[in-house]
Amino acid sequence: MEITPMTTQKTPHSFITSACVLLCAGVISLAATAGAAPTDSDVLASLSSQGITKGITELAANSQTLADKAKQYCEQKDDASLAEAREAWKKAYISWCWLSPFKIGPMKEMQLYKRIGLWRSNDIIFKGITTSPDFKAMLKAPELRGFAASEWILFASEKPSAETACGHLVDVASEIAELSAQAQKEWGEKSSEFVNAGDGMPYMMESEAMSPVVAEALNTTETMLRDRIGLPSNFFKGEAKTELLEAYHSKTTGKGLQATLDGLKTVLDGGAPASILELLATKDGLVNKKNPKLAKAIRKNLDNIQKMLNKITAEKEPLAKQIADDPATMKKVYKKLQKLEEQLLELSLGLELDVKAGLEAQILRQE
The missing domain is CATH 1.20.120 (Four Helix Bundle (Hemerythrin (Met), subunit A))
Structure with missing residues (x-):
């Protein structure tokens, strides 16, 4: 049986046929990709990039802004700088809340929640430690620091001006920024261990x-x-x-x-x-x-x-x-x-x- 060679001349019909074949192959390929079940490794990579890395990066940036604005306010003590410090606090606090479910690894090891996230003291205690030098020894207690203390100083009174209050505000805001930056750095160093879990210590599986x-x-x-x-x-x-x-x-x-x-x-x-x-x-x-x-x-x-x-x-x-x-x-x-x-x-x-x-x-x- 004689086999007739294919002509190299393409008709409009052959162009349409070729396009259909390529399109169908692409659709099938996309459908297969879209329908593929994720692996554990895929999920860990996503949790790292879209969750932990994103969250700790935003917290570190917003916390540094809070530290800068708190210092600025305590130097200027005017309405405009107070408004900026208050807005910076809100952004940093919201970043902290978003990160809450991701406090693993360095965040857990550093006891980040205990050091900046406790919310246990009442207004009377905060007023005492920020208005009287007699309570200076209490200023290092974890429950009198972090977001709770900085919020009270910035929002509980019209314009915090006492030196004790401003000194404590700058101190705790700086600590929030420093700890957040440290957590960001340490996660950057350890995130590959999380993403590549199963390859060895500390995650064998x-x-x-x-x-x-x-x-x-x-x-x-x-x-x-x-x-x-x-x-x-x-x-x-x-x-x-x-x-x-x-x-x-x-x-x-x-x-x-x-x-x-x-x-x-x-x-x-x-x-x-x-x-x-x-x-x-x-x-x-x-x-x-x-x-x-x-x-x-x-x-x-x-x-x-x-x-x-x-x-x-x-x-x-x-x-x-x-x-x-x-x-x-x-x-x-x-x-x-x-x-x-x-x-x-x-x-x-x-x-x-x-x-x-x-x-x-x-x-x-x-x-």
Whole structure:
């Protein structure tokens, strides 16, 4: 049988055919890529770049601005510099809230939360330490430093001018900046260990790197429930104690809650398709099967929490007044966060993560 050679002349039809073949191949290739399940390594890389690195970089930058503006105010003591210092505080605090679920590695080892994030003292104590030199010895106590102390000095009075107050403001703002910069530097040096988990110490398996992240997400959810909503609302059992709200004086509580939720959403689904939730939906473990139903339920719950927070933050009244006057909506947020906490525990089981071991490993590295 004679085989007729193909002509090199292309007809319009052959151009269309070739284009269709190339287009179809491209579509198939894209579909395969889009439908590919993420690996543990993909998720760790996403958590590092879109979560921890992004968060600690923003915190370091905003904290340095706070330190600069606090110093500027204490030198000038005018309304304009006070307004700038207050705005810088809000940005740094919101960055801190966003980073909350990512406080692993250097942040945990440095005890960053204890050193700059505690919120336990009341106005009487803050007034005492910032107005009288007699309480100078107390100024180094962790609960009288960090974001809580700097917020009180900047917002609790019209214009803080006492030397003790300004000295403490500059001191704690500088410490926040220095610790944030140190955490950023150390994470930059250690992030490759996290991303390449499974290649050796300190993470012999990918799950050993991912477990602390989920554990910290659980910690953050519990902190929101207990400290940021439960205690100030008196757990919805009596008269609200709104003075216990974080960022009460600056009226930044609602934005802080929103930033924390944004951080949680980034932990769980921020790197889609290389996200923890996508891993839950597509990965079979040694014992447990993939669970797309739970992944969908968590996404739905996060959406519901967001809608409720949208309603709260849209109000002109500060969150403190809303909790006191109309606690029903915040109680709904509380219930949904409780559900999220339960879902995170189920997620950790589904992905066969040992959140308890994750926390213990961080403590050991810290020691």
